[in-house]
Amino acid sequence: MHTSTTSTAPLIAWTVAELQQATQGVWYQGRVPQGDIKRILTDSRHAEMGDAFLALKGERFDAHTFMTQVQAQGCQVAIVSSPLPELDLAQLVVPDTRLALGHLGQFRRQQYPHLKVIALTGSSGKTTTKEMLGSILARLAPTLITRGNLNNDLGVPMMLLELRPEHQYAVMELGASHIGEIDYTSNLVAPEVAGILNIGTAHLGEFGGREKICQAKSEIYAHIQAKGTAIVPAADDFFATIQQNAAAHQQLSFGDGGDIYATEIQLGAQSSTFKMHTPQGTVDIDLPFAGAHNVENALAASAFALAIGIDLADIVLGLAQAKGAKGRLNFIQHQQYTLIDDTYNANPSSMRAAAEVLLQQQGVKVMLMGDIGELGESSRDEHAALGHDLAQLPLDYVIAVGEFAQDTAAGAEHAQHVHAFSTQAETLPFLLDLIQQHQNQPMSFLFKGSRYTHMETLMADVMEKL
Structure with missing residues (x-):
């Protein structure tokens, strides 16, 4: 059955000729490796004998600096844009390793x-x-x-x-x-x-x-x-x-x-x-x-x-038979509490859609909303618009957490059931107090925010106290 975990199935080996053909690279100093290459890796920590390590270069990193490490781990083949003469490795030199990765993926697809x-x-x-x-x-x-x-x-x-x-x-x-x-x-x-x-x-x-x-x-x-x-x-x-x-x-x-x-x-x-x-x-x-x-x-x-x-x-x-991905509207039932884990990511439209799901739940409805990222100059306006829309819904509590929480509250015109906190640490006592106030009632909580807000941490903290 399909899962989204890392594949454990063996990958198809690459011949040296395929590697060279796909990338149009040149073997440094004519040193060609012996035998097939079992897999192509970009993560130096896992490179070992039989692998080809592809050294990516970005604005803030250069994996060429890990070449000594991969050699020490037994890896004997590398795909590079800048060969290192001091290393005892077969190095396939390409103009751009990022594009070489694309060429390799495309070559495999075309097979x-x-x-x-x-x-x-x-x-x-x-x-x-x-x-x-x-x-x-x-x-x-x-x-x-x-x-x-x-x-x-x-x-x-x-x-x-x-x-x-x-x-x-x-x-x-x-x-x-x-x-x-x-x-x-x-x-x-x-x-x-x-x-x-x-x-x-x-x-x-x-x-x-x-x-x-x-x-x-x-x-x-x-x-x-x-x-x-x-x-x-x-x-x-x-x-x-x-x-x-x-x-x-x-x-x-x-x-x-x-x-x-x-x-x-x-x-x-x-x-x-x-x-x-x-x-x-x-x-x-x-x-x-x-x-x-x-x-x-x-x-x-x-x-x-x-x-x-x-x-x-x-x-x-x-x-x-379909199942949701982790952190995508996953329902957790605990005594009279329903916790909805939608912490994988967020954007304004998915935040509104998740609120509609919360409305379908039992008991006191509490929405915990982390910041939404990648909105640029629109961030404050988008959070305010969201606050306005959420305040119109028959939710019992809307709790905004993070840098833009005050914008959400301002958009809601500081409605009494809308609360804003800068951090999860400040939010937790308020939340536990809320649970105490409604201790004999069913309650439903929705946790959602952009990936970097780690709203699942707040959810775990709450669950520990239930």
Whole structure:
């Protein structure tokens, strides 16, 4: 069954000729290694005999400085941009090791022309949609799925290096932190089907506007294979632009007004049911995920699956068995308390969606909101707007924590049930006092914030005291 943990399956070895062919590198001083290379690594701590260590260089680091260490660990092959003459290693010299990693990933991808590859991007919902697709496809055949957040110009080729002959499907998540990144990664993965889930405000600060985010995400359509399909979000306010950006391909749309849409939606505390209408027919879906946004994610997953020829009956089964990723609306029941762990990450739209899920829960409803990062100059305004919207919902308490907590409270016009704290240490006593006040009542807590806020720490502290 599909999981998102590190793969333990053996990787396919590289011959010396393949390594040289993929990178177009030159062996330093003509020293060519003997035997095959079992894997290509970028983490010096794990490099050992039989590996090739690829020395990446960034703005703040240069892995060439770890070459002595990898040699001491028994590693005898390195891929470098600056050879070190004093080392007793076979060094394959390339102009840029970051690009060499891309070439290696692309070479591995090209060895499996019959592999059906799905590429997806979006401002929110990528991880959950990816997990839903993994559940649908892994029931049918071995499937490679992006692990964790390996979705950038380094992570995507690293995932491609894990391809093996038995894989029949691959689900690749592509992230964007600048214009051109998805153009680069979608070229490496050469998808048969590619699509955008939505255009939100994640990374707003880096792009300087939603139009630019739409432009960056739309690069995913640039490298769809001939006769492939573009997936487009019918209910998104950038739908017309996205449709235009994907005009070179046949399209399948999801969401209200799309080819694949939902009716008779029933949202439960921890699950949902709905009728899904598709060009292949209408089916009843039992989804073990809470929230209207996850109905949308399920429609998207179904669109991708249908586009690569998956049967509707298999989609129904796969969605019914899907599990959320760690820190993505995971429910923890403890006595009369429900704790919702949604601490993996946050953006303004996912914060609003999570609040709607909290509203479906039992008892006193407490929202614990950490800061949202990567909003740039819009940070204060976005937190204030969020505070305003959350204050309108029938939540019992909204507790903002962090640098922008006061902006959230100000946006809520300092409503009595909205509280702001600078740190988790300040929040904890208030929270425990709240639990004491309501000790005989059921309570539901939602913990959510951007990754760097580590809201799971606050959740663990609370659980310890319950």
